[in-house]
Amino acid sequence: MEGVGIWVAESVHESALVSLLFLPPFLLWLGARGYKDWSLVRKYDSAIKHLGLKTPTGIKPTVLKVIELENHRKRVIVQAVGIDVKSFRDKKGSIDSSFNTIVQDISVSKGNRQNVEILISDKELPSLVTFESRKNRLKKPYSFLVGESFDNFIVANLCDIHHLLVAGTTGGGKSYFFKQAITGLLKSSQHIQVYLIDLKKGVETRPFRDLQNVRVAKDEPSAITYLQAVVDEMNRRFDFLEEKGFNEIDPARDGFDRIVVAVDEASNLFTLSKSSKEVKDRSILARELTDKIAKLGRAAAIHLILATQKVVKDTIDTRVQTNINAKVCFKVNSIPSSTTVLGNKNAFELPSTKGRAIWSYGTTELIVQVPRLNPDELNAEIELLKKKFNTPNSPVKMPMLSVGVQKKKKNPNVQINDQDIEEVDVEESK
Ligand SMILES: Nc1ncnc2c1ncn2[C@@H]1O[C@H](COP(=O)(O)OP(=O)(O)O)[C@@H](O)[C@H]1O
Ligand SMILES: [Mg+2]
Structure with a gap:
């Protein structure tokens, strides 16, 4: 051995x-x-x-x-x-x-x-992400926070995505997200004007009315006036582009502001009501104007953000849907609803966690926890934005579009508060 x-x-x-x-x-x-x-x-x-x-x-x-x-x-x-x-x-x-x-x-x-x-x-997403903890990610102009995914925190930019659709059942976090995204855009950008359409009588978007570069439409007739004014501005910008031989508007170079048209509860504006002809005609017109913006807005630096509970042909026109390829979809309560928005049932299968959504952009589809901006934090952010935009040195490049005169209500039974002064009287503006 x-x-x-x-x-x-x-x-x-x-x-x-x-x-x-x-x-x-x-x-x-x-x-x-x-x-x-x-x-x-x-x-x-x-x-x-x-x-x-x-x-x-x-x-x-x-x-x-x-x-x-x-x-x-x-x-x-x-x-x-x-x-x-x-x-x-x-x-x-x-x-x-x-x-x-x-x-x-x-x-x-x-x-x-x-x-x-x-x-x-094996890892779950956090059930709460605060705006406060992520707002330092708003670095590039025209960007807004999307949410925490399994891999990283997603920030989107309007110059890349052009338009955004926010969908989901009531209570999932659409309006919160809508306001958070607009706050982010205002915070990250200099040359920007925002036209909000909030048919819940402007209740959701009240704090934004204090900003000089934001206008809020609270009813259908004023919503139409806003959309028409934006389409007119878009045509003016196309004339400018043709004259200069440019492909698209560059706000810093051309002296135009980037324009965001944001509609909460968009289905209320577009649903073809069976009531009067006048109301129906208004919905048709709203669809046509929105369709134009969705199709041509990009080159004119005009963007759409549509938040809606229902996404079916009767609410958001399929033509508009095909021109919006960035979506934040919160939980929906039926497979067909999820299929209409995303082409699959993933939004139906989301957990009921508030603020949990699917971010879909091009071929990317990710589950995210979107940042929460609660009302007190929103008010604090608006105070900061006032210091930026409500001053003679405001970075906004042009006057606001003419969207009607401001007028107090005549009906003595209607109590007037400060906010009503902002209300647009369409009859008068015609
Ligand atoms: N990102 C979020 N994270 C956690 N909770 C949220 C978030 N967004 C909204 N919530 C909660 O969900 C409730 C409903 O949100 P809201 O935006 O009004 O829903 P929707 O507009 O879809 O009906 C809010 O009152 C808030 O308490
Ligand atoms: Mg809502």
Whole structure:
């Protein structure tokens, strides 16, 4: 025995001896790892087989690999020959529960189009993100806060997204988000004018009325006046572009302000009411004017933000929808509603957490927790904005559009408060 030891020591090179010593533990480690990978694949494979997905010939998808990523995430690679990625997306809720994790994304593998990749996470999003804690992210002009995603905090820019649709059932956080986004835009930008249409008698947007570069329309007739004035301004800007040979308005160069037209409860404005012809004609006109802005506004530095509870053909015109590719969709209470906004049922499957939404822009779709800006914080922000915009040195470049004269109500039974002075009388402005 001793002889064998000596023979090994003499005939094997020193470094080989070291590797011989470490080989068994390494093989053991490799084996253990292999077993862990294998059991993970088995676990997710059996879950995926129970989803009921199969090709017409009865072949079920197979999990090929599970890759562990940073931040408690895993990528599950599934061989799915002949099964559409949409079929997986439609089963997102079932995958969540059968994997017992949160599905963040389902996509076709970039390297192999026969495979589908499911990105899952054990980590939950925070249930509250405050505006205060994220407002320092408002760095670029014309930007606003979108929300905390699993990966990072998302800030969007009007110059990139052009228009925004905010959808979701009552109570999900639409109006809060609407006001938060407008506050962010005003905070981050210099040359900006905002025209708000708030048909809940201007109640939601009351604090904004104190700003000299914001106007608020509180009823349908004034909403039409606003939209018409913006479309007229858009035409004027196109004449300017043609004359100068520019492709699009650059507020800093051209002396025009970027204009944001923001409508809360937009369906109230667009729904074709069965009541009087006058009301119906107004909705048709509102749709036509909004459609023009959605289609052509970008080059003229004019943007739309539409918040609505219902997104069906009868409320937001499909023509307008096709021109808006950035969406924040809070929970909706039916699969068809989610499908109309996002093309899938993901907004139906969101948890009921307030402020939880889906951010959809181009091909990106992410779950986010949007920042909350509560009323007291909003008032404090408006005070800061007053110092910026309500001064002779305001960075706003042009006078506000003519959206009617300000006039007090004549009806003695209607109590007049300060806010009513801002009300626009359309008859008088015609
Ligand atoms: N981002 C948020 N985070 C946490 N809570 C929120 C958030 N946004 C709204 N909320 C809560 O939800 C309630 C409803 O929000 P609101 O914006 O009025 O909903 P909607 O306009 O969709 O009906 C608010 O009163 C507020 O308490
Ligand atoms: Mg609301």
